[in-house]
Amino acid sequence: MSGGLAEAARRATDAALSAGATEAEAWAEESTSRQVRVYDGDVESLSDAGGRGVGVRAFVGARSGYSYGTDLSDGGVVEVAEAARRAAEVADEDEYGGLPDDSGTAAVSDLASPELAGWSTERKVELALAVERAARAREGVTQVENAVYSDAEGSVALTNSRGFAAGYSATQAWAYASAFAGEGAELMTGLGVGLGRDPAALDPEAIGGEAAERALALVGARQPQSRRCPVVLDAFVAASFIGFIGAMLSAEAVQRGRSLFAGREGEHVADPALAVADDGTDPEGPASAPFDGEGSPTRRTALLEDGRLLTFLFDARTARRAGRASTGSATRRSYRSPPSVGTTNLIVEPGADDLDGLVRIAGDGLYVTDVAGLHAGVNPVSGTFSVGASGRLIENGELAAPVRELTIASDLVSMLKAVRAVGSEARWVPFGGSVKAPPLLVAEMAVSGS
Numbered sequence: 001m002s003g004g005l006a007e008a009a010r011r012a013t014d015a016a017l018s019a020g021a022t023e024a025e026a027w028a029e030e031s032t033s034r035q036v037r038v039y040d041g042d043v044e045s046l047s048d049a050g051g052r053g054v055g056v057r058a059f060v061g062a063r064s065g066y067s068y069g070t071d072l073s074d075g076g077v078v079e080v081a082e083a084a085r086r087a088a089e090v091a092d093e094d095e096y097g098g099l100p101d102d103s104g105t106a107a108v109s110d111l112a113s114p115e116l117a118g119w120s121t122e123r124k125v126e127l128a129l130a131v132e133r134a135a136r137a138r139e140g141v142t143q144v145e146n147a148v149y150s151d152a153e154g155s156v157a158l159t160n161s162r163g164f165a166a167g168y169s170a171t172q173a174w175a176y177a178s179a180f181a182g183e184g185a186e187l188m189t190g191l192g193v194g195l196g197r198d199p200a201a202l203d204p205e206a207i208g209g210e211a212a213e214r215a216l217a218l219v220g221a222r223q224p225q226s227r228r229c230p231v232v233l234d235a236f237v238a239a240s241f242i243g244f245i246g247a248m249l250s251a252e253a254v255q256r257g258r259s260l261f262a263g264r265e266g267e268h269v270a271d272p273a274l275a276v277a278d279d280g281t282d283p284e285g286p287a288s289a290p291f292d293g294e295g296s297p298t299r300r301t302a303l304l305e306d307g308r309l310l311t312f313l314f315d316a317r318t319a320r321r322a323g324r325a326s327t328g329s330a331t332r333r334s335y336r337s338p339p340s341v342g343t344t345n346l347i348v349e350p351g352a353d354d355l356d357g358l359v360r361i362a363g364d365g366l367y368v369t370d371v372a373g374l375h376a377g378v379n380p381v382s383g384t385f386s387v388g389a390s391g392r393l394i395e396n397g398e399l400a401a402p403v404r405e406l407t408i409a410s411d412l413v414s415m416l417k418a419v420r421a422v423g424s425e426a427r428w429v430p431f432g433g434s435v436k437a438p439p440l441l442v443a444e445m446a447v448s449g450s
Contacts, residue, residue, distance in 0.1 A: 005030060005052075005157035006167055008072040012056050013159045015081035021058035021088065023099055024081070024161045025294065028054040028072065029335050031154030036121075036128045038147045043125055055335035058084035062093040066338045100316035100326055103164035104297040105290040108281050111170040115198035116153060124149050127204055128175065134208025135179040135192065140219065141212045142187070143180040150174055151199065156289075164295045172286055173199045174430065179211035182219045188390075188404075190214025191236075195286065195428055214369060218390060221402035224449040230365035230420075231408060231445045232358050232394065237368050238348070239429035239437040242276060245412060246343040246433065248380055249278075249303055250329070251318035253341075260383040260412065264309050270416035272307040274440070275349040280328060285345030287434040293332035293339035301327045304416075315341045348437045351422030358441045360397040361421055366447055367392040367399055368408060375432070383412035386448075406449040410442075418443040 009026040016024035030052035037045045054077055055068035065087025069080040132147035150173070157167035174195035182188050192210030194202045233241065253259040261269065280298030282288050292298055294316055302310050314322065315330035318341055331342035359367065368391040377387040390404040410418075423438030 005155055008054055008077055009157045009159040011074065012054050012077040012081050013161055015078045016056055016058040016085055017161055019082045019085040021060055021085050023059040025057045025099060026054055027158050027332065027335050029154060029156040031152060033152040035148060035150040036124050038128045038132050053335040054080060056081050056084040057338055058088045059098060060088040062095055062097060063088045063091040064097050065091055068336050096317045096320040099160050099162055100294050100296045103162065103295040105166050106281050106297040106299060108283065108288055108290045110283050111168060111288060113171045113198035115200050116151060116171045116173065119199050124199060127199055127202065130204035131175050131177050131208040134205045135177045135212045138212035138216060140181050140216050141179050142183060144177060145180060146178040148176055158295050160295055166291055168290050171197050173202060175202050175207050177208050177211040179215045181215040188215050188218035188221060195430060217392065218402045218404065221390060221404040223405040224393060224403040226448045228444055228446050230362040231442045232362055232367045233440045234369045235427050235437050235439050236429055237371050238440045239435040240371060240374050240431050242346055242348055242437050243432035243435045244374060244378060246346045249312050250341040251312040251314045251322060254312050255318060255321060258380055260381055261309060265311060267309055268307045269309045269413055270304050270307050271419040273351060273422050274304055274416060274419045276304040277302045277347050278313060278343050279347050280344035282345050285434055286430060287344040292328045293330035296326045296328040296330065298328045298344060313341055313343060315339060343433055346435045348426060350424050350426045350438045352424055353421050354424050355439050358421055358423055358439055359394055359399060362394045362441055363397055365394045367394055385409065406447055409446040415442055
């Protein structure tokens with residue numbers, strides 16, 4: 001972590017107190033990100049972006065204000081702190097607001113890889129090109145629309161007027177490719193993705209190959225007949241559903257009446273086969289950190305276990321309103337926004353069966369590899385959903401013909417209760433948050449086709 005960031009955060013906190021705040025907090029950060037995009041064996045674009053700034057929360061009694069800026073000089077942080085103090089003057093009172101009662105850090109290691117600094121731009125370009133070559137090399141692939149490598153490194157520092165001061169650094173690298181197979185109206189697409197702390201953790205052959213194989217598996221897809229049947233959700237699709245469910249387990253959503261899980265703590269809402277936790281301390285987790293967006297230590301919070309909903313995710317404010325303790329679930333997009341409740345890394349505990357095993361258990365049904373419009377297609381209060389999908393039929397316990405132009409429909413609690421088996425091969429999926437999920441077998445869903 002940059003010592004300059006820590007000093008800037010301290011100065012900003014002091015400036016807010018000097019301006020008349022009763023309590024204050026400052027979040028300072030700096031980051032650098034790079035992206036390489038290649039197409040047809042050539043570099044299409046190279047980008048390099050960076051930024052630094054500080055955000056200040058100033059509390060005046062039961063009121064709070066927020067302000068941010070990019071000038072970390074003495075004058076710059078004073079200006080931001082005074083603006084936060086002025087904003088607090090005109091804010092509504094909030095009896096539950098304020099700094100966390102218990103600040104601290106968790107022991108989380110290896111968030112920043114020194115390997116990243118040793119990779120030249122030329123090596124990163126070659127990695128992106130290798131991803132594209134791997135996708136194009138599969139017979140039947142007609143186009144590779146996107147082959148992208150990206151990485152980011154950043155540091156943050158947080159201080160508050162109760163004596164908390166801490167910081168950390170983290171790195172991330174990822175690559176993906178989008179491949180097409182087939183022609184004209186029969187054109188099908190597939191995505192391959194990989195992520196890690198540095199580019200050495202990425203396997204370009206696996207990423208490009210996955211994109212190609214997912215596209216090729218759908219060539220010749222037709223609309224299936226409507227039915228009710230077992231459905232296997234691949235890891236990408238399972239992660240999308242789990243990410244959506246995680247958002248509804250936020251105490252903010254519950255307290256605002258925008259979650260179907262409100263008032264259901266302790267109830268059986270899922271099959272015991274499905275266990276889900278939020279873990280901000282997993283060393284591999286893209287969203288891991290030693291403390292959350294307001295200085296509470298991160299932790300592992302079991303959410304679904306033995307079929308029961310154990311708890312919601314709380315920050316300091318929602319915890320006070322509920323008479324509970326924070327779960328270290330305050331998140332920040334950047335220094336430009338104050339903290340709010342959110343998930344860190346949602347992790348589905350793996351089961352005993354690999355994908356072939358889940359397909360055998362399903363017998364006859366559907367293997368879903370892609371869904372469209374999930375967030376628009378789910379009612380967060382009732383949990384009902386109907387979303388477009390594509391994938392493969394399952395016949396006699398084996399994958400069969402590809403299908404598309406279908407919808408799968410259910411409601412989230414019925415789906416959770418109908419989970420019959422959880423796959424053994426979990427992976428990190430960066431869709432709609434940070435989720436580690438294996439494939440899931442759902443005993444029955446409505447499939448609408450022809």
